[in-house]
Amino acid sequence: MSRTFLNLCAYFVMLIGFSQNEIIPLWNGDIPNSQKSADKEVILSTDATRISLVQTPTLEVFLPTKKSNTGRAIIICPGGGYHNVVYDWEGTDIAKWFNSKGIAAFVLKYRLPNTKSVKVSFEAPLQDAQRALRIVRSQSEKWQINPNKIGVMGFSAGGHVASTLGTQFNNPNKFKETTIDSISARPDFMILVYPVVTMKLDYTHKGSRLSLLGEHPSEALINQYSNELQVTQNTPPTFIVHSGDDTAVPVENSLNFYKALKDKGVKTEIHIYPEGGHGYSLALGKGYLQTWTDRLYDWLQSL
Incomplete structure (x- = not known):
């Protein structure tokens, strides 16, 4: 076997090693609000990679070059209707865009409420989002991140995960806490793209x-997860994008959330496009x- 061939093999192994991102499990040991079931995680790759029946929630780390690093970070919650997680289309593709702007990005694979492995369906996504932000904040020095410049972003149902974190970040835990749970889970800013915000039928x-x-959810539960009703003065500054012709998630989700933010004096910017679906x-x-994304970058520069 020639030395040239061996050198080429070593080079390609090195490239593969550099291309792999760190993937961090959110929970050490037992996952809270979980139970044993026969469900197995399913990954379907067609026009996009969709992950359903999530069993092990994780964060995938995407870091910019040290030379371009701004110290800012974002946790990305892909959409999928709380039925799956559209992992690349609204996750890793977005992370790479942020890296190009010098921003560290973390793609969240959160638990979905339709798996039998989750005990209380509506609690799991927020629990995972809270833990994700606490992990990033607790390890900010390792990733050269400013712990006061960590945001959350969500698309569609992932926008509901993100807006729940942004409005209910201090919800108390119902599981035995560890040291990391004392760290603030409040995002420093929030980005919502065609988000699900309300649980009200209209x-x-x-x-x-x-x-x-x-x-058949109770009225109290509907109100709790209608995030336009949960905005406070402590909700982080928010950037919103939606399309007026969105027939899946009505634009009123964003409009009503914008009004709630404005009424509470929260700095917010919204862009409604006439077409886009x-x-x-x-x-x-x-x-x-x-x-x-240009409008988003301008907004990030203004923070």
Whole structure:
């Protein structure tokens, strides 16, 4: 076997090693609010990678080069109607965009309420989001992140996960806490893209509501997870993008959330595009809709 061939093999192994991102389990040992079941995690790769019946929630780490690092970080919650997690389309693709701007990104694979492995369906996504932010904040020095510049971002149902964290970050835990649970789970800023916000029937995404709350939720539960009702003066500054012709998640989710933020004096910016529908991620090739990331970058620079 020639030395040249061996050198090439070593080079490609090195490239593969550099391309692998760190993936961190959210929970050490037993996962809270979980139980044994026959469910197995399913990964389906077609036009996008969709993960359903999530069993082990994780964070995948995407870091910018040290030379371009701004010290800012974002936790990304992909959508999927609380039925699956569209992991690359609204997750890893977005993380790479943030890295190009010098921002560390963490893609959250959160537990979904439709697996039998979750005891209380509506509690699991927020528990995972709280833990994700606490992990990033607790290890900020390792990743050269400013612990006061960590945001959360969500698409569609992932926007509901993100807006629940942004409005209910200090919800008390119902499990035995460890040291990390004393760290603040409040995001320093929030980005919502065609988000599910309300659980009220007039404007909710019915599939997300059914998966999260079940067929006959109480009025109290509906109100608790209608995040436009949970905004306080301590809700973080928020950037919102939606399309007026979104037939899956009505634009009123964003409009009503914007009004609630404005009424509480929370710094917020909203961009409503006349066309775009739903689920467009970076909106590449979709005319001036694809400039929404430029508006986001401008907003991030203003924080």
